[in-house]
Amino acid sequence: MSAAVQSRLHLTVPETQNDAGPRRPGYRRRERIYQWLFLAPAVAYLVLFFGYPVVKNVLMSFQDYSTGTFYTGEAPWVGFANYVTVLSSSLFSTSLINTALFTAGSIAGQFVLGLALAVFFKRKFPLNGMLRSLLLLPWLLPLIVSSAVWRWILDKDSGALNNFLESAGIISTGIPWLTSTSLALAAVVGVNIWIGIPFNVTVLYGGLQDIPDELYEAASLDGATGWKAFRHVTWPMLRPVVSVVLVLGVVYTLKVLDIILGLTNGGPANSTQTIATQSYALSFQDFKFGEGAAMGNILVLISLVFAVLYLRVNRRAVDE
Amino acid sequence: MTTNTQLNSAGTERPVGSRSGPAAARYRQGGTTALAIVFLSIMLFPVYWMINASLQPNGTTLQTSWLPLAPDFSGYATAISQQGRNLGTSLMVALGSVVFSLAIAAPAAYALAYFKVRGAGVVLFAILISQMIPGIVVANALYTAYNDLGLLNSIPGLILADSSHGIPFAILIIRAFMNNMPASVIEAAKVDGAGHLRAFWSIVLPLSRNALITAGLFTFLFTWSDFLFALTLTTTDDVRPVTLGIYQYIGAYVNDWSSVMATAVLASIPAIVLLIVAQKYVAAGTAGGAVK
Numbered sequence: 001m002s003a004a005v006q007s008r009l010h011l012t013v014p015e016t017q018n019d020a021g022p023r024r025p026g027y028r029r030r031e032r033i034y035q036w037l038f039l040a041p042a043v044a045y046l047v048l049f050f051g052y053p054v055v056k057n058v059l060m061s062f063q064d065y066s067t068g069t070f071y072t073g074e075a076p077w078v079g080f081a082n083y084v085t086v087l088s089s090s091l092f093s094t095s096l097i098n099t100a101l102f103t104a105g106s107i108a109g110q111f112v113l114g115l116a117l118a119v120f121f122k123r124k125f126p127l128n129g130m131l132r133s134l135l136l137l138p139w140l141l142p143l144i145v146s147s148a149v150w151r152w153i154l155d156k157d158s159g160a161l162n163n164f165l166e167s168a169g170i171i172s173t174g175i176p177w178l179t180s181t182s183l184a185l186a187a188v189v190g191v192n193i194w195i196g197i198p199f200n201v202t203v204l205y206g207g208l209q210d211i212p213d214e215l216y217e218a219a220s221l222d223g224a225t226g227w228k229a230f231r232h233v234t235w236p237m238l239r240p241v242v243s244v245v246l247v248l249g250v251v252y253t254l255k256v257l258d259i260i261l262g263l264t265n266g267g268p269a270n271s272t273q274t275i276a277t278q279s280y281a282l283s284f285q286d287f288k289f290g291e292g293a294a295m296g297n298i299l300v301l302i303s304l305v306f307a308v309l310y311l312r313v314n315r316r317a318v319d320e
Numbered sequence: 321m322t323t324n325t326q327l328n329s330a331g332t333e334r335p336v337g338s339r340s341g342p343a344a345a346r347y348r349q350g351g352t353t354a355l356a357i358v359f360l361s362i363m364l365f366p367v368y369w370m371i372n373a374s375l376q377p378n379g380t381t382l383q384t385s386w387l388p389l390a391p392d393f394s395g396y397a398t399a400i401s402q403q404g405r406n407l408g409t410s411l412m413v414a415l416g417s418v419v420f421s422l423a424i425a426a427p428a429a430y431a432l433a434y435f436k437v438r439g440a441g442v443v444l445f446a447i448l449i450s451q452m453i454p455g456i457v458v459a460n461a462l463y464t465a466y467n468d469l470g471l472l473n474s475i476p477g478l479i480l481a482d483s484s485h486g487i488p489f490a491i492l493i494i495r496a497f498m499n500n501m502p503a504s505v506i507e508a509a510k511v512d513g514a515g516h517l518r519a520f521w522s523i524v525l526p527l528s529r530n531a532l533i534t535a536g537l538f539t540f541l542f543t544w545s546d547f548l549f550a551l552t553l554t555t556t557d558d559v560r561p562v563t564l565g566i567y568q569y570i571g572a573y574v575n576d577w578s579s580v581m582a583t584a585v586l587a588s589i590p591a592i593v594l595l596i597v598a599q600k601y602v603a604a605g606t607a608g609g610a611v612k
Contacts, residue, residue: 034516035435039443042428042491046443049484050450053461060460070467117359125352131360133599137367140591142545144563145584148570149370152577158384160369197363248451255454258547262567279456284552289460296457303452311448 054300060293067287075290082294091270091278099274099302102189102260103253109193110249114200115242119230121201122208132205139198147262150191154178154263181271184264188272192259200245207241208234247310254303275299370588374581384577395578396586403583406562409475410544411590413561416479417543418536421486426532429494430520434506447488458484459552466553473559481549486539493538497531498524537598544590562587 061082063075086092121132138146153160154177162174177187211234219225219233235242257276260266266273266281273281276299283292374395375388432440462481463472471477505527509519525532550561566587569580 032437035431035437038427038431038435038516038520039437039440041424042447042487043443045424045483045487046446046450049458049462049480050446050453052465053458054453056461056465057457060464065464070464120356120359123352125349125356127353127356131353131356133595134360135363136595137364137592140541140595141367141588142547142563142566142591144545144547144566145370145587146366148566148580148584149366151570152373152581153366153369160384163384194363194366251452254452255456257456258545258563261547261551262570276454276456279454279460280548280552283456283460283463289464293457293460296454296460299454300452300457303454304449307449307452311445 057293057296057300060290061297063290065289065293069289078290082288082290086282086291086294086298091273094270095273095275095278098185098272099254099276099299101185102192102256102272102274103250105186105189106192106196106253107246107249109189110196110200111246113193114197114245115204117197117201118204118208119234121205132201135201136198138195139202143195143258144262146191146195147259150194151178151263154187154191178264179268181269184268184272188260188263191263192253192256195259196249196253200249203245204238204241207238210241211237243310247306250306251303254299254306275302367588370581370584373577374585376578392578395576395582398576398579399582399586402579403562403565403586406560406565407586409559410561410563410587412475413478413482413546414540414544414590416475417482417486418539420479421483421490421539422532422536424483425487425490425535426494426525426528427520429491429498430524432491432495433498433501434503447491450484450488455484455548459548462549463552471553473554473556475559477553478546478549478559478561479543481553482543482546483539485542485546486535489542490535490539493535494528494531497528497534501527533598537594540594541591544587 060075062077062079064078064081065075069075117135121128156162156174156176156179159174159177161177162171165171166174176183178184215233215237216229219229224232255276256274257280260272260274260277261280264272266277275295279292279295279299281292282288282295286292372386372388373384375391375393376384377390377392377394428443431437432444458481466472466477466481471480501524505523506519509523545563546561547563547567550564551567554560554564562583566580566583569583
């Protein structure tokens with residue numbers, strides 16, 4: 001079934017045209033230059049705002065880069081000293097574990113709930129379109145706004161959640177969602193799941209819409225409906241979209257700062273400190289830019305592991 | 321059989337052969353709508369709570385009532401007098417970033433979708449990788465560079481840095497859309513004698529309108545919401561996006577939640593307006609295959 005679907009899909013994907021054919025010599029070169037001009041601004045931007053920072057960050061991580069550097073311009077080379085300091089700090093393992101829990105928890109929750117809602121909204125019912133666009137709201141809000149609102153909702157004494165739970169008789173005293181070392185990370189993950197659901201629903205819903213209705217009709221003739229149709233038609237057809245959603249999700253989640261800084265500032269007692277927040281704190285609060293850079297590079301390395309995994313699984317996505 | 325299948329595909333997507341009279345279908349659809357409204361109410365509760373809390377009188381922080389029965393706008397007065405300028409800064413930076421990002425992303429997406437340029441794969445790879453680079457790494461390096469270039473505390477500086485949220489995403493979104501555009505459309509333009517620029521400007525861009533609006537909307541969202549670059553690349557009050565204003569509020573004014581929430585509502589308005597205005601384009605874009 002899915003092989004047939006795939007081959008049919010390939011037939012409908014338009015071939016990129018080659019300007020082969022009897023042309024004047026030099027035409028192709030001029031053509032090529034024109035084509036590159038379309039790409040050049042983006043390449044320049046990527047080099048300046050991603051390439052340069054990565055290189056600069058690697059250099060900084062081997063330097064003693066402090067506030068004094070901005071006045072004297074001197075940043076002595078210190079070899080691996082910054083990495084040694086950062087890695088041997090007792091905070092590092094905490095940050096690493098928190099990063100892993102935060103990312104895994106956020107992605108699992110966002111994706112499962114997002115897919116469920118996307119499949120739900122694929123049904124036809126009155127107000128579907130309007131409700132679906134309203135669902136985007138939590139995502140359109142600035143993260144720091146969401147942090148502020150949730151900080152207020154999760155407040156121990158006057159927050160809406162505890163008020164609700166108390167009036168419903170579920171709890172008798174307020175739960176310190178954001179101020180308890182054992183709950184804060186879970187609360188932050190919960191808020192991040194809430195933020196991520198609309199993105200997952202929107203992209204997955206778009207992917208679902210691209211699956212031709214005829215496939216479901218053909219599948220139902222073969223007796224595949226409901227769960228079977230999901231497994232044999234929806235899931236295989238959706239897979240490219242799923243992998244994009246998951247990889248973007250992991251990548252965005254690994255580097256999240258706003259939500260954590262807004263909700264807990266990394267506290268209480270570093271219980272919500274991640275590698276990203278730690279890197280920020282080192283550079284911009286302690287002004288140890290070299291150590292902050294080292295921490296940032298560790299985060300880049302972790303992201304690269306996911307990049308490589310992704311590219312190995314999805315070679316085709318890049319090649320095509 | 322044929323009529324049966326068509327009826328089903330046009331209607332409720334029920335499997336062939338199941339019992340479904342029109343009345344039963346309507347009933348089921350009504351139930352589905354009700355369920356959807358329940359989901360949505362849960363998802364949107366924090367947004368309601370933000371608006372509700374922003375209308376509560378100051379000083380009732382210990383017990384916020386569930387409805388703003390006696391709306392009080394003093395929170396908004398405080399918010400506008402203290403954060404009005406920051407809201408303007410955010411708007412300028414976000415609009416600038418949308419224009420800048422689309423101007424860079426759209427041609428790149430076109431090139432990546434249509435040309436078999438040697439190295440296009442490398443660029444696409446770089447875009448994917450760029451998405452993996454944490455903002456804090458970019459901020460760390462930009463801070464020192466901006467310090468040398470005098471771009472700290474400047475709107476152009478923020479526009480350039482904030483576009484790093486939108487540009488890779490916009491390129492990927494627009495390219496994905498353009499990949500589904502039939503090559504014959506462009507070939508036809510070429511046959512008629514149009515050059516690359518003409519074909520791009522008068523054929524590809526108009527046809528990609530939905531993708532451009534979608535990408536623009538996301539870019540606006542990313543930039544308007546930017547917190548990291550606001551936090552790291554501004555050091556004075558001169559150029560201060562509202563996200564940073566809210567962050568400082570959370571630190572200093574936690575006892576005056578109605579002002580904080582009023583600022584939060586104000587900071588949400590452009591996003592809400594954008595959602596309402598651009599909704600049909602987003603819907604059209606996600607519905608997929610508008611161009612067939």
